Amino acid sequence: MHDAEVDLRAYRAEDWLAFVLFALLGATVFYQFFTRYALNDSASWTEEIARYFLVAIVFIGAAIGVRKNNHIQVDYLYRVLPAKPMRVVATVVDVVRIGFLGTCAVLTWQLIGRIGASRMAVVDLPMGLVYGAVLLGFAAMTWRAIDVARANWRRAASVLEKPELADEVHP
Template identity: 30%
Template sequence: MGLLKKIDEHFEEYLLSAILSTAVVLIAVQVFMRYVLEASPSWTEELARYLFIWMVYIGISYGVKKQRHIKVDVIMLILSERAKKSIIIISNFLFIIFCLVIIQQGTAVAIKLLSFGQTSPALSIPMGYVYLASPIGLSLSIIRLIQNIILQIRELWALD
């Protein structure tokens, strides 16, 4: 049970750390080879760019988990605790609807690109894999939103 709890609490952190570390190493190799050896491989820049895209979408899930996504707090300052919790629950449900739309559209684009067989210029990997970042990242976000909704409902019941 401890391993599952650790994965639940730190999954995005581990994934983001690995992606960021890889991107930093790739960019450092690119810079070293370009300016010291005067011959830089094109694939390092391309892979770093794709890793950055994945990092953004996994980062959305991390922001949701930490409840740090963009919001307007002005209204929340004047509301009661019960009203605050209710608004948070409603906004999380609206965010889930947004995520579902993007997941559906992003999956359609990724599947289309995979069926076309389009590949990246330097790495020759299917571009559909790059475009799967949005459906996968926002699917993780939905999991975190559901966890937040459950937490908010429990806190709302505790106010009674």
């Protein structure tokens, strides 16, 4: 009896980055636990760093959700509209999503320019590192939203119009 081959081609850069960040978060929390309960002398920096790893994981992980179309969606209109208006609504949703995420990326870039040099409370590192992870997440979400929109336009349907498309390979 053999195990099935593992196919790593389905994973993209944001998957691997989220994995590495999650491993670092786990190691940081373990170190915090160990120093607090085994050594009875908690490392103060671990709480802050763990929090910022979690922020980075959320925004990088959100790009995975955009790529896979796994975010919460309201599908009522898609069930009651005829095909042509439904296609128009789906296209508008794609364009608005790209615009929103792109705007968030630009605003985050501007925020980094204004307050990115401020320092973290416990660790003497710039907050720009944290906001940089948020910017990377928004940029990746925008990029993946463009990929999803292009795929929707090529096949003339989105996952909300045809739920069976959710099983296709993601860009």
